[in-house]
Amino acid sequence: MPAKTGPRRAGLGGKRHRVGLGAKLIAIATVLIGWQLLAMSRVAGDSLPTPVKVLQALIGLWGTSDYWTALGTTLRAWAIGLALCAVIGIPVGLILGVSMRATQSTRWIIDFFRTIPTIALLPLVLLLFGASARMEITMIVLAAIWPLLIQSMYAAKQVEPLLKWVVRVFRLSPLDRLRYLWAPSVSLFVSTGMRLAATMALLMAISAEYIGGAPGLGTELSNVEEALRRPEVFAYAFTCAMLGLLINVLVVFIQRRLLWWHPIIRGERAA
Amino acid sequence: MKRLMAVVWESWLPILLVVLWLVLSARSASFYFPPLASILERLGEEWFFDGIVENLVPSLLRILVGFGLALVVGIVVGVVLGLLPRFEEAIRPLLEFLRSTPGVALLPIATLFLGIGDGMKVFMIALASMWPILLNTIDGVRSVEPVLLRVASSYRLSLKHRIRYIYVPHSAPQIFAGARLSLAIAAVVMVVTEMIGSPGGIGYFILDSQRTFNILNMWSGIVMLGVLGYLLNFGFRLVEAHILDWHIKKNS
Amino acid sequence: MTTTPTPTVGKATGPNDALLVVENLGKSFGGHEVLGGINVTVRAGEFMCIVGPSGAGKTTLLQCLSGLTAPTTGAVTLRGERVTEPPAEMAIVFQDYSRSLMPWLSVLDNVALPLRSAKIGKAERTEKAMAALTEVGLKDHVHKYPWQLSGGMQQRVAIARALAYAPSIVLMDEPFASVDAQTRADLEDLTLNVKRHLGITILLVTHDIDEAVYLADRVLVMGKKPTVVVDLVETHLGPHRDQIATKATREFAELRSRVYKQIRRDDLTNSAGSIAAVG
Numbered sequence: 133m134p135a136k137t138g139p140r141r142a143g144l145g146g147k148r149h150r151v152g153l154g155a156k157l158i159a160i161a162t163v164l165i166g167w168q169l170l171a172m173s174r175v176a177g178d179s180l181p182t183p184v185k186v187l188q189a190l191i192g193l194w195g196t197s198d199y200w201t202a203l204g205t206t207l208r209a210w211a212i213g214l215a216l217c218a219v220i221g222i223p224v225g226l227i228l229g230v231s232m233r234a235t236q237s238t239r240w241i242i243d244f245f246r247t248i249p250t251i252a253l254l255p256l257v258l259l260l261f262g263a264s265a266r267m268e269i270t271m272i273v274l275a276a277i278w279p280l281l282i283q284s285m286y287a288a289k290q291v292e293p294l295l296k297w298v299v300r301v302f303r304l305s306p307l308d309r310l311r312y313l314w315a316p317s318v319s320l321f322v323s324t325g326m327r328l329a330a331t332m333a334l335l336m337a338i339s340a341e342y343i344g345g346a347p348g349l350g351t352e353l354s355n356v357e358e359a360l361r362r363p364e365v366f367a368y369a370f371t372c373a374m375l376g377l378l379i380n381v382l383v384v385f386i387q388r389r390l391l392w393w394h395p396i397i398r399g400e401r402a403a
Numbered sequence: 404m405k406r407l408m409a410v411v412w413e414s415w416l417p418i419l420l421v422v423l424w425l426v427l428s429a430r431s432a433s434f435y436f437p438p439l440a441s442i443l444e445r446l447g448e449e450w451f452f453d454g455i456v457e458n459l460v461p462s463l464l465r466i467l468v469g470f471g472l473a474l475v476v477g478i479v480v481g482v483v484l485g486l487l488p489r490f491e492e493a494i495r496p497l498l499e500f501l502r503s504t505p506g507v508a509l510l511p512i513a514t515l516f517l518g519i520g521d522g523m524k525v526f527m528i529a530l531a532s533m534w535p536i537l538l539n540t541i542d543g544v545r546s547v548e549p550v551l552l553r554v555a556s557s558y559r560l561s562l563k564h565r566i567r568y569i570y571v572p573h574s575a576p577q578i579f580a581g582a583r584l585s586l587a588i589a590a591v592v593m594v595v596t597e598m599i600g601s602p603g604g605i606g607y608f609i610l611d612s613q614r615t616f617n618i619l620n621m622w623s624g625i626v627m628l629g630v631l632g633y634l635l636n637f638g639f640r641l642v643e644a645h646i647l648d649w650h651i652k653k654n655s
Numbered sequence: 656m657t658t659t660p661t662p663t664v665g666k667a668t669g670p671n672d673a674l675l676v677v678e679n680l681g682k683s684f685g686g687h688e689v690l691g692g693i694n695v696t697v698r699a700g701e702f703m704c705i706v707g708p709s710g711a712g713k714t715t716l717l718q719c720l721s722g723l724t725a726p727t728t729g730a731v732t733l734r735g736e737r738v739t740e741p742p743a744e745m746a747i748v749f750q751d752y753s754r755s756l757m758p759w760l761s762v763l764d765n766v767a768l769p770l771r772s773a774k775i776g777k778a779e780r781t782e783k784a785m786a787a788l789t790e791v792g793l794k795d796h797v798h799k800y801p802w803q804l805s806g807g808m809q810q811r812v813a814i815a816r817a818l819a820y821a822p823s824i825v826l827m828d829e830p831f832a833s834v835d836a837q838t839r840a841d842l843e844d845l846t847l848n849v850k851r852h853l854g855i856t857i858l859l860v861t862h863d864i865d866e867a868v869y870l871a872d873r874v875l876v877m878g879k880k881p882t883v884v885v886d887l888v889e890t891h892l893g894p895h896r897d898q899i900a901t902k903a904t905r906e907f908a909e910l911r912s913r914v915y916k917q918i919r920r921d922d923l924t925n926s927a928g929s930i931a932a933v934g
Contacts, residue, residue: 155493163497179515236412241420248632249590252606252625254598255613259435275591294754297723301741302769302820312768316759328584335505335591342507343598343610350507357511365511372508373500380503393759393800 181363189363190370198352203371206337206348209265213272214326214333221277221329222322225284235285246282250275251336254344263345271340276333283325287318320387320394327383334376349375437619446623454608459627462593462604465521466635469528470589477533477585478578481540482570491541502538506531506592510599524596524604532589539581543574576650579643586639590632605631674699674824674856675720679729681881682715689715691881692729697858699823702850704867705860707877708918713860716882717828720858721747733824746817750829752809756801762788762812763797769820787819788812790849807838811845818849824856831866840898843870851894864918868910869896876917886917 164183171182181189193199228234228242253274261267291314299309341350349372356364391397421439428438450459484491491498506527513530517523547570555565597606605628612620644651675697682690689712697703707713718724720731722738731738733745741747746769749755756765767784775783788797791811801809810830817825827846831839847870850857861867867874868890876886890910892901901907 151489151492155489156496159493159497233412236409237416239413240417243636244417244629244633246587247590247636248629249587249594251591251594251598252609252628255610255621256435256625259613259618292754294749294751295757297747298749298755300723301721301745301747302816303741303743303772304768305772308768308771312757312760316757331503331505335507338505339507339591339595342510343595353508353511357514362515365515369504369508369512373504376503376505377500380499393802395758395802398802 179362181366185363186366186370189361190367193364193367199371202347202349202352203375205265206341206350206375209268209272209346209348210333210337213269213276213337214330216269216273217277217280217329217333218326220273221280221325222284225281225325226288226318228281229285229288235289242278242282242285246278250278251339254340258344263347265346267344268337268340268346268348271344272333272336275336276329279328279332280322280325283321283328284318287321287325290321291317320391320396323383323387323390327380327387330379330383331376334372334379338372434618437622441619442622442626445619446626449620449623450627454627458603458605458608458624459631461521462597462606462631465524465597465604466528466589466593469525469593470532470586472525472529473533473536473585473589474582476529477536477581478540478571481537481574481578482544482566484537485541485544485570485574488545498534498538502534506588507595510596514599519600524593524600527596528589528592531592532585535581535584535588536578537581539577540574543577544570546577547573576647579647583639583643586635590635594628672699673697674734675858676732677720677729678732680716680719680726680731681728682712682719682724683727688881690719690726691883693882693884695875695884695887697824697856700854700856701872702847702857702859702870703873703875704871705858705875705877706862706864706867706914706918707882708879709862712882713862713877714828716877717747717826717858717860721745721826744823746820746822746825748810748813748817748825748827748830750832752801752806752813752833755813756809756816758800758802760800761797762793762799762801762804765801765812766816766819769816773820783821784815784819787815790818790852791815791845805838807834807842810834810842814842814846814849818853822855824858827857827859829860829862832862839866844896844898846870847896864911864914865902868892868907868914869898869901874910874914876914878918886914888914 167183171180171185228238250271254271257267257270257274261270295313295317299313304312337348338350338353340346341348342354343350345351345354349368353365353368353372356368388397425439428436429440431438484494509530510527513523513527517526551569551573552565555569560568593604594606594609597604598610600607602611605624609621609624609628612618612624673696677693677695677697680690680693681688693716705713705716715724719726720738722731722740722742725739733742736742757768760768763781763784766787767780770780770783785794785797788794791814793808793811793815796804796808801812804812810833814830830846831842834842843866846857846859849855859867859870869892871890874886874888874890875884876888877883878885888910890906892904892906892910
């Protein structure tokens, strides 16, 4: 779709805020109070701990070194796995995207790997590496590299053809073309790929720990579950959820800082 | 001729890789990587047709029901939230929180209430895969051309008709984009829930084979799951091409 | 740059000497002929407009002239040198300003970017870019971003970018087709002023006959597909032109109707031909 070319509002774009922080807090409070009442009413039986109990459990866990070690271990595996995905997935994706023949040749393979749930390889990887960080990182790379690779391929394909002509007309050096045309052009799609990969990597990290037994939050979750410590189960699940949210917020924040000039980020064009 | 060339270009590498796998693994003595020929042989014995009835069909049913639920709930709730922008913005932090939660972390909680049977599996598939559909539906409804809405109100279209003929068709491309991601998530969650759950299902079959060191069975399960994933995606594409016919034509 | 066997090198080219020579230029896409053997010589320092009906392959012609696309037959030479890639002394202004400017660079950086290829220091780059932006009247908007400006102003940025590059010839591909009528008149006059001021050669493609006659020293009239040269008209309207006075003169009206008739006639014979072919 061609961009609209009329005069644009100067200044910072972004979405208008319809409701204030108050409404959001009320919404969160409503859910928490509803949960508390549900837990106390014993409709759910003994199995549902109240949010107060969960919070107490969480604060209790904060005092233990197990909690922080698990959190650190998971984050470390996640970061290493994601970095490996970026180092391999982005360049390969861009190269495959630039070449029409390379795109065609790899279409079926990429289609295949992005559709099959890579988690199925967990038993195999577990056999090879045991319940270790290596197993976990291998699983992360196997699963999270695909969205990044595919987004990088799309990124290379949607570089504005007119700008490719502009840099030719003005005879920019290859290095300048890379810096002033390619890098900014592909950054939106690549960063979207990073966002998908970051989410997938966390899911895989926790899956590999929960099912495969590699040390980290997932293993702790499995431990407290077996010990029937329900408030702690909720506290660990909450930790994983917060981690997911923080990762998402962080990536979106970086995306906005980096791509403030982009029509989609400015909110002038639909994605 | 042109089409033939395209097919050749698309197929040479996959064929080469399969042949390489076949040849290189032919004399493999490795415990972990048995010859592909043996895997395929086992595939025939194990899956046709007892395994299909015992393990493939249950998996397929779970993912179809779970994903179907995610679609229905995601679209309905998405349209409602899309039409109530102030309410949606108020609960946005909660939506973001639920969306970012790695589905596996909710497994212990789900098993607590629903056990390890089919109910829990379908529920987890639906819950984890609903978010991309829901959020994309909201965005789609939100981005309907104001002109189209003015036309609708000038013709006095009822809300029901506006949803049926404007909001949903307009959001369809975005809903499908979300649903594609959802399908991938649903497949992961299906396998994970089967791995921790009761017997029956490909995920259980693969993990169980590994635990009993039946490597050929494990590999045959992995190949079968690949086929299932590919078929699901293929079916999804057919439906998409059918429903989004107008959109694809318009953009080409 | 390598020395050429031609006697005129660099700025030694005097007025009315051949600058850009197009010989038997033809272009086909997959057996479909778009340009059918074009011959024309662009003189140094002149303003030439290429006018023709929509879909006449004018843009393809411009791409071949600049070396962005390789022609199927024939050749383009600039000062006797064969054009295969965009030459250093040529700049292009594209029609779609919203896509030809980089949204991630400020107006000043957009204009200064081409100067990086000339290997000059940052201070000098900024100075030259500022001079070009002043020339097009955008001195006060240099730190804004292209998408914060109106369409007409964005096209001015694109023109400034071409000027800062200090070319001896500028190709313009329907540069005013996407702006409103008033802005269009302003930009036409701006282009005339810049041309007079800097003494560069301009080759402008348009589908608008009035615009072509108003701007050009010579108008190259193109026919329908496969595109060939139908006529080459000298305007003799003088160096100073005015949107109202010039367009009200009898010469202007005569030139206008001459070009119009050429295009019409070609249109009619073509459609007559196709009718005959059907019958």
